[in-house]
Amino acid sequence: NAGVTQTPKFQVLKTGQSMTLQCAQDMNHEYMSWYRQDPGMGLRLIHYSVGAGITDQGEVPNGYNVSRSTTEDFPLRLLSAAPSQTSVYFCASSPTPTGGNSPLHFGNGTRLTVT
């Protein structure tokens, strides 16, 4: 049971390039979400999904797109990378969007640098 898997672990982009951060979970979780964490800061919610085909914005959605075509995968797309998007990105999942007795499970993060 792999849990939440994020790829790549590290990425360097030039300003204006695009890329997709991958997140996959093998726990059949309905709820998936993306956070970013800037140095010395807490985690901020970018986008989340309560099931396949359903996504919504979090606290800091600008500059990021998401889609949820399957239960397992929740990719995060940067269409035109900017230095302000240099951050560590974490994906999290949970069996249900309403929490309850089901806490979030986190991946190990993708460290992105935009030059």
Next chain:
Amino acid sequence: DAKTTQPPSMDCAEGRAANLPCNHSTISGNEYVYWYRQIHSQGPQYIIHGLKNNETNEMASLIITEDRKSSTLILPHATLRDTAVYYCIVRFPGTYKYIFGTGTRLKVLA
């Protein structure tokens, strides 16, 4: 504002209990409080969660006040490996957003 409020930092002597407070005054009646910790830049690690009653597991204890507006995470015998940033989070009312605050940076001293 549904963000939780925590002290930015705390020190604790090794072997002593670490008591980390969290204010979540906007929590609604059926929402759980969850505690996580983050060591260096690793992914947040789940510790414990609770609704109304006090909870205990192999890692920690959680005390929730009767009015549910605040809680305290207790690490009964802190070790150097417990040095981390600790976050309490709740779900933003009426949404599916789990919002992190800035957390408490706990330093366990030898």
